Amino acid sequence: MIYVLSGIKGGSGRSTISEHLTVWLAKDGADVLLVDADEQGTVSDFTAWREHTLEGQVGYTLVQLVGANLRKQVETIKPKYDHIVIDTGGRDTTSQRAALIVADVALIPIQPRSHDVWTLAKLTQMLEEIQASRLAPLRVHSFLNRADITSSDNRDTAEALATMAELGxxxxxxxxxxAYPNAGAKGLTVSEMETPDQKAMAEIDALFTHITHGSLISTTAA
Ligand SMILES: Nc1ncnc2c1ncn2[C@@H]1O[C@H](COP(=O)(O)OP(=O)(O)OP(=O)(O)O)[C@@H](O)[C@H]1O
Ligand SMILES: [Mg+2]
Known part of the structure; x- marks a missing residue:
């Protein structure tokens, strides 16, 4: 399965979720490829810290691929891995579109803040164009990231997202x-910390279990 962390708002948590999903998928010995498709190189930096912290035992393979060629390169490399996770930059780029074309599942973290919600119309437009140019529909899931522990802001954004069927x-x-930046600074995920944040671990597990085992939510172009 090929997962792409998508979205056109900077800082929504794509890299953090890419890192966690990669490590989560690899936990039972699966061969996982993490593709850094963002020139910023965040997941590459994360992996370098991880190599340092875990003395080389990162548990997955990292590759940097950007530009339109990403699609062909991922298609060529796909048979060697059980799962591929692609981290993209927070803009509508050639790399992000190539990743959305080659992927099976798009995961879109959204912060419950007005500036993030304002990008949703452009995002759905981009996804519509992607769906129209694919042979099989792309499965799309959006979810809140950096949600307030208790706040009505979460509810308003969740309600807005729930009305957009194409965002699943x-x-x-x-x-x-x-727990997330603390773990990331060491190249680790929340469950790998010496004293793990149990609530963070549980919410990551619930999200990824739903994504990997939950019912399929497919969208087609309007
Ligand atoms: N759930 C969370 N709780 C707290 N901090 C978080 C959470 N998710 C991400 N962050 C922090 O927010 C910042 C941005 O996250 P991240 O780099 O994952 O976003 P991004 O979408 O990949 O950003 P970019 O647009 O730069 O690629 C980082 O400092 C990260 O540690
Ligand atoms: Mg990033």
Whole structure:
């Protein structure tokens, strides 16, 4: 299965979720490829810290691929891996579109903030164009990231997302917790910390279990 972390708002959590999904998928010995399709190189930096912290045992393979060629390169490399996770930059780029064409599932973290919600019309437009140019429909899931622990802001954004069928909203929020940047700074995921944040671990597990085992939510072009 090929997963792409997508979206056109910077800082929504694509890299954080890419790192967690990659490590989560690899936990039972699966061969996982993490594709860094963002020139910023965040998941490459994460992996470099991980190599340092875990003395080389990162548990997955990292490759940097950007531009229109990404599609062909991922198609060629696909048979060697059980899962592929592609991290994209927060803009409508050639790399992000190539990743959305080659992927099976798009995962879209959305922060419950007005500036993020304002990007949703452009995002759905991009996804419509992608769906129209694919042979099989792309499965799309959006979910809240950096959600407030208790706040009506979450509810308003969740309600807005739920009305956009093409964004396949999942009611599994990832909350705003220090555990995420703290783990990321070491090249680790929340469950790998010496004293793991149990709530962070549980919400990650619930989201990924739903995405990997849940019912299929397919969208087609309007
Ligand atoms: N659930 C969370 N709780 C707290 N901090 C978070 C959470 N998710 C991400 N962050 C932090 O928010 C910042 C942005 O996250 P991240 O780099 O994953 O976003 P991005 O969408 O990949 O950004 P970019 O547009 O730069 O690629 C990072 O400092 C990260 O540690
Ligand atoms: Mg990023």
């Amino acid at each position: 909203f999942l009611p599994h929020a990832i909350k705003n917790r220090k």
